[in-house]
Amino acid sequence: MNMTYEEYLDEVTTLMVEIYELSDAAAIKFVMRAQAADFFTLHDDDPAMRTLERARADAKTIYEQRNKSRPELYRK
Numbered sequence: 001m002n003m004t005y006e007e008y009l010d011e012v013t014t015l016m017v018e019i020y021e022l023s024d025a026a027a028i029k030f031v032m033r034a035q036a037a038d039f040f041t042l043h044d045d046d047p048a049m050r051t052l053e054r055a056r057a058d059a060k061t062i063y064e065q066r067n068k069s070r071p072e073l074y075r076k
Contacts, residue, residue, distance in 0.1 A: 002047045002050050003055075011055040012062070013028055015055055016063060019063075020063050030062050030063070033066075034058075034065075039061075040058075
């Protein structure tokens with residue numbers, strides 16, 4: 001099932017909340033930052049990229065990238 005671009009961003013955000021136990025606000029912030037950095041540009045152009053499997057992979061990538069940017073803030 002392919003999603004609209006907006007549905008896809010919502011799905012990535014939801015997965016980040018569910019998998020990584022982020023707050024809604026934190027997940028939204030990280031997805032918005034990724035979007036501003038053109039992470040999702042190809043997804044907007046190619047509907048075939050907007051799948052649940054790809055959303056899971058993108059959620060993981062965004063989560064890992066945000067840990068690398070300021071890891072001292074996210075250690076448990």
